[in-house]
Amino acid sequence: MKSVNHHIEPNLLVVDNDPTNRMVVRLLMTRRGFHVTEASDAEEATTKVNERLFFAVLVDLSTPDFDGLEVTTLIRERCGSNGQVPIIALSAQSNKNNLDLYKSVGMAGQISKPFDPVEACSLLSLLCVTGQHH
């Protein structure tokens, strides 16, 4: 008989320089069965993506400490096949122009900030349904 499937938790990586924001994502997504790994900057993010294959990467775009679009480019360039993971923008500004910009650098979608776990789960489900996920 197979082991229970709840032991296999989909991994998310959240990239945000703010520890409270990261903790809230971890808290709320862990309750929904995800395993959440945290990174506070681009360097840490690329290291983590190189180490393991994530279900998705959530990148904050509203921090002045790093450029979230640049993080996306670095993950794509430096992380081989793991770097083809769906990357989702966490952004305080939600409008269509921004989404077009995010998609132009290879992001899969956008979640508004402050973080909303329901919106996040909807988008992650959509990625699976539309085949954007590996």
Place this chain on the structure above:
Amino acid sequence: MINVSLISNKTLYAIGVEKFLSTRNDFAPLQLYTNVMEVIRHEASKPNELFLIDVPSLGSTIKDLLKLRETYPDCKMIGICNHRNKDLAVEALDLGVAGIISEKFEEREFFHACDRVSSGDNFIQQCILSEVVSRMRIQKKARDEAKGLRLTQRELQVTKYLTEGLSNKIIADNLSLSESTIKHYISTVKEKFGVTSRVEIALKASCLEI
């Protein structure tokens, strides 16, 4: 200009928040409502709206917060929670409340929460944050322990039904299995849990958050 609406039936909160707001010229005068339906009846939401919500005073935390979100999808919410009730704080966060302050909030924390939530960040006051982090650690330890037991799908199903107090016969019917098969799974769960009775299985499962 940030508009703050307080949803609470406690006069003291209103007096305190009004006093805080009077010191900052980037905040509009406080709007006061005693419950969520009153907010909706008055079509209260404005641009840059921040709802400051006395969470324990809500009639139904889930229904009221969902209703507020559904009516004002772009609103931002800060919850006032009792620092001893971390579960309520977590529930509020889960329902879209972006900031949590304790019922004994002071001016500095209040504005810190408003500023962070307005700019799209989360805020949790330190005394509640410590409780939440501590709870997360306990949950992680329980999950890790549960993983170590390597329960099978069937064992997990039987355990969950046992914690609901169902009899072997009903569990067997629910899973379309025989009672003797259920007895077999109960004995393997007892062995993995290191316990000898059904009650102990339920208690252990509760500790392991199964």
